[in-house]
Amino acid sequence: MSAAAPAFDFAGARALVVGGGTGLGAAMAEALVAHGASVCIASRARHAGAAHDWIPLDIGDQHSVISAFDELSRRWDGMLHILVNCAGVNLRKRVEETTAEEWEKVLRSNLTGAFFIARQAVPLLRKAGWGRFVQVNSVLARTAMPLRASYAANKAGLLQFTRSLAVEWAAYGITANSISPGPFLTDVTRGIVSDEAAYRRMCERIPLGRFGSPAEIATACLFLCSKRSSYVTGVDIPVDGGWSAV
Numbered sequence: 001m002s003a004a005a006p007a008f009d010f011a012g013a014r015a016l017v018v019g020g021g022t023g024l025g026a027a028m029a030e031a032l033v034a035h036g037a038s039v040c041i042a043s044r045a046r047h048a049g050a051a052h053d054w055i056p057l058d059i060g061d062q063h064s065v066i067s068a069f070d071e072l073s074r075r076w077d078g079m080l081h082i083l084v085n086c087a088g089v090n091l092r093k094r095v096e097e098t099t100a101e102e103w104e105k106v107l108r109s110n111l112t113g114a115f116f117i118a119r120q121a122v123p124l125l126r127k128a129g130w131g132r133f134v135q136v137n138s139v140l141a142r143t144a145m146p147l148r149a150s151y152a153a154n155k156a157g158l159l160q161f162t163r164s165l166a167v168e169w170a171a172y173g174i175t176a177n178s179i180s181p182g183p184f185l186t187d188v189t190r191g192i193v194s195d196e197a198a199y200r201r202m203c204e205r206i207p208l209g210r211f212g213s214p215a216e217i218a219t220a221c222l223f224l225c226s227k228r229s230s231y232v233t234g235v236d237i238p239v240d241g242g243w244s245a246v
């Protein structure tokens with residue numbers, strides 16, 4: 001590919017964005033659609049957005065994931081070029097107050113679910129001839145904060161899971177990378193943002209001094225999903241206003 005060609009042209013590419021109905025996933029889905037990709041969203045509920053296609057999927061339930069990929073395979077002739085996994089849930093609780101059920105729910109949605117979708121997606125990615133897997137991770141994969149033990153432990157696991165996919169799938173021409181956002185303005189952080197003192201305290205640890213807005217996650221996603229990133233695999237790109245640099 002010539003260096004002068006437009007960097008992001010997804011014409012003909014089929015992309016599934018798991019958890020793409022709201023927040024960061026919706027911003028990524030919108031950017032992929034704007035650059036020519038056919039995008040399908042997979043989530044439990046149908047949300048209004050740029051992508052018209054939707055498949056019901058509960059990432060923590062392997063039977064639901066298997067049926068969703070069977071349906072996607074029927075719709076797209078067994079081919080998928082891009083898989084972005086943005087589904088995730090947060091839990092803000094002290095370790096001693098966390099129940100086994102709560103721990104298990106975070107584990108299923110954030111880590112086991114990534115395994116379920118990767119396993120079902122690989123035949124479709126292989127059939128497409130080239131493939132991109134992008135996992136949305138978090139700064140908390142590498143840094144700790146009080147009240148986030150279950151979430152952070154899962155995100156750390158996801159880092160190593162994504163690297164392992166990169167190594168296993170290299171032989172198939174499929175890259176696997178992740179993006180680690182710092183705090184962004186989405187529903188997940190609404191509680192913090194609406195409390196001015198809590199918002200200010202969080203901003204003090206971010207060199208750029210503010211939360212990101214969802215559109216600011218899109219370029220890293222476009223890069224990792226594009227053919228331009230063909231020699232990039234097994235990496236994690238922080239998009240965190242400098243949080244991880246401190």
Ligand SMILES: NC(=O)c1ccc[n+]([C@@H]2O[C@H](COP(=O)([O-])OP(=O)(O)OC[C@H]3O[C@@H](n4cnc5c(N)ncnc54)[C@H](OP(=O)(O)O)[C@@H]3O)[C@@H](O)[C@H]2O)c1
Nearest residue numbers: 019022023024043044045058059087088138183184186188
């Ligand atoms: N916002 C931040 O500051 C921030 C920072 C670091 C990392 N992240 C990560 O970024 C990702 C997206 O977060 P967000 O802030 O955009 O939150 P969000 O708006 O709540 O998006 C999460 C999406 O995941 C879907 N989802 C949740 N559980 C699911 C399940 N069991 N099966 C299928 N889909 C499920 C939800 O759709 P349904 O409810 O319809 O299923 C929702 O659209 C998460 O992985 C989060 O950990 C966010």
